[in-house]
Amino acid sequence: MTEAVSWIAVDWGTTHLRAYAMSEVNVVLAEAQSTDGMAALQTGEFETALIALISEWLPNSGRILVLACGMVGARQGWVEATYRTVPCSLSSGLDLTRVTTQDDRLEVRILPGICQTNPADVMRGEETQIAGLLAEQGDGITTVCLPGTHSKWASLNKGYIQSFSTFMTGELFALLSTQSILCHSVTTDDWDEHAFLLAVSEGVEQPDMLLSSSFRIRAQSLLGETAEATARARLSGLLIGSELAGAKDYWSQQSVALIGDTALSALYEKALDALDVETQIYDPKDMTVAGLRQQAQHLINPEE
Amino acid sequence: MTEAVSWIAVDWGTTHLRAYAMSEVNVVLAEAQSTDGMAALQTGEFETALIALISEWLPNSGRILVLACGMVGARQGWVEATYRTVPCSLSSGLDLTRVTTQDDRLEVRILPGICQTNPADVMRGEETQIAGLLAEQGDGITTVCLPGTHSKWASLNKGYIQSFSTFMTGELFALLSTQSILCHSVTTDDWDEHAFLLAVSEGVEQPDMLLSSSFRIRAQSLLGETAEATARARLSGLLIGSELAGAKDYWSQQSVALIGDTALSALYEKALDALDVETQIYDPKDMTVAGLRQQAQHLINPEE
Numbered sequence: 001m002t003e004a005v006s007w008i009a010v011d012w013g014t015t016h017l018r019a020y021a022m023s024e025v026n027v028v029l030a031e032a033q034s035t036d037g038m039a040a041l042q043t044g045e046f047e048t049a050l051i052a053l054i055s056e057w058l059p060n061s062g063r064i065l066v067l068a069c070g071m072v073g074a075r076q077g078w079v080e081a082t083y084r085t086v087p088c089s090l091s092s093g094l095d096l097t098r099v100t101t102q103d104d105r106l107e108v109r110i111l112p113g114i115c116q117t118n119p120a121d122v123m124r125g126e127e128t129q130i131a132g133l134l135a136e137q138g139d140g141i142t143t144v145c146l147p148g149t150h151s152k153w154a155s156l157n158k159g160y161i162q163s164f165s166t167f168m169t170g171e172l173f174a175l176l177s178t179q180s181i182l183c184h185s186v187t188t189d190d191w192d193e194h195a196f197l198l199a200v201s202e203g204v205e206q207p208d209m210l211l212s213s214s215f216r217i218r219a220q221s222l223l224g225e226t227a228e229a230t231a232r233a234r235l236s237g238l239l240i241g242s243e244l245a246g247a248k249d250y251w252s253q254q255s256v257a258l259i260g261d262t263a264l265s266a267l268y269e270k271a272l273d274a275l276d277v278e279t280q281i282y283d284p285k286d287m288t289v290a291g292l293r294q295q296a297q298h299l300i301n302p303e304e
Numbered sequence: 305m306t307e308a309v310s311w312i313a314v315d316w317g318t319t320h321l322r323a324y325a326m327s328e329v330n331v332v333l334a335e336a337q338s339t340d341g342m343a344a345l346q347t348g349e350f351e352t353a354l355i356a357l358i359s360e361w362l363p364n365s366g367r368i369l370v371l372a373c374g375m376v377g378a379r380q381g382w383v384e385a386t387y388r389t390v391p392c393s394l395s396s397g398l399d400l401t402r403v404t405t406q407d408d409r410l411e412v413r414i415l416p417g418i419c420q421t422n423p424a425d426v427m428r429g430e431e432t433q434i435a436g437l438l439a440e441q442g443d444g445i446t447t448v449c450l451p452g453t454h455s456k457w458a459s460l461n462k463g464y465i466q467s468f469s470t471f472m473t474g475e476l477f478a479l480l481s482t483q484s485i486l487c488h489s490v491t492t493d494d495w496d497e498h499a500f501l502l503a504v505s506e507g508v509e510q511p512d513m514l515l516s517s518s519f520r521i522r523a524q525s526l527l528g529e530t531a532e533a534t535a536r537a538r539l540s541g542l543l544i545g546s547e548l549a550g551a552k553d554y555w556s557q558q559s560v561a562l563i564g565d566t567a568l569s570a571l572y573e574k575a576l577d578a579l580d581v582e583t584q585i586y587d588p589k590d591m592t593v594a595g596l597r598q599q600a601q602h603l604i605n606p607e608e
Binding site: 075083115116117119120121122150165166167168169171172175176179180181206207208209210211212213214215216218219220222223225239242243245246247248 | 471523
């Protein structure tokens, strides 16, 4: 790198650690990632994992700001960061949690998560992606969905997050497809698009049958009625359909901004399209960097 | 044993093997069990596992009937037994699958399972318990629920099984409470009865929120709002409530015969009582023996 690194943006989740070397004008100069997510580390191992990833970017003298979001701020993370309670603004200067480090070149701060009291819910990391989305796209966006292990739906209004709901859709798909009786029926990576869309519709219309319709996948397989590609797509469709049934208040009158990995966002896009809901897909990495950049600007140039 | 063993009843499921030495007048003379369930055995190991359990009951000369039901007849079992298709009678002589054994003292036969084509569903073992229930209690029973890893609901009419539905409730509880993010919140064995009943009601009324309300258990725990006994009871209640929502056609106009282990049947009894549904609990072991006895009578005294 010829240009100087001004600060470092860090997206530190349960299973991943991603870092971005940022220039003074907030361009990404370099990026690095590892599997040293929060769940893989014990207390006391976080600083070592971070330095292993970013040592080349550290200054010869002085401190550099490292701004991190995600599960690194959870109770089992590096240092527990606060939660802000909805409704709350996503753009104003946040109450960052300062981390004491042994290496005095580091000035590490962790962004707060967001919580909701009724019904109880929490997020760490997704709020930064939503803040990045609003910073990039403006305050006109009213509904955002972040599909994943724990999918989040959030309702936005003029830069505020009003309310949100988490669905364990991705985690349940992983458990059912690898640890349950269904694992025998869904070992393939092939995909049956038609079966997926039928199952989404079934899941949206009959969410009360989820525990039964998922077993039906096994029965169909035993009775020789279905291919594995169909079974896998059906399981995914039933679960996403059930999520969409529960999240109906979020999407029924609104277009939806999707922030998630390419393949999964494409599934949600197709499922929502079948319900006549417009979607727009945004890259999660770009949104995280944009959200962290916004906070960094407050710290580095507080007058802006 | 002083009295002679006339035949041997075997309940052979996924995780258990239970055998009963039966007298000529169908009294249980002795019983034995092991953990050599279908899932623990490779092809070729079934005969050895059976003899290890029942060797003391085998005759010095001649053959003895061993009548088995359950997952032993599955594709991954000893020998694949047939399925009968609903609607079908539970009392008439069945098409038993004969197993060739190396030990010529054994005359092993496996009962068929039952399948349904639309919607696809299967059972192996539960049909024998239902047959035992009807043999003991008469044909007046119209709805039976067998709670467990894969809960079954069946609609009966004059000795026929008309239709049935499987729900993955028990398996999902096991996965979510031990393998998911919720495992941190439900490590206790304590129980909050009030929270259970509230969650049943929530599950029945809002089955579309299952993937979200289950995550809420984790959020409540993180926000310090809930004890572990409450969290565990809530998870169980939400899942059973979701099952009851899906099974509503079975119980909405009928009293329900419950066949399941004592603790689990008691939960279903309480959940159904809160919905003003009458229940009667039957012992699963007694029902299995009664169902196998009925078939043995056809074989030993076909004129009856």
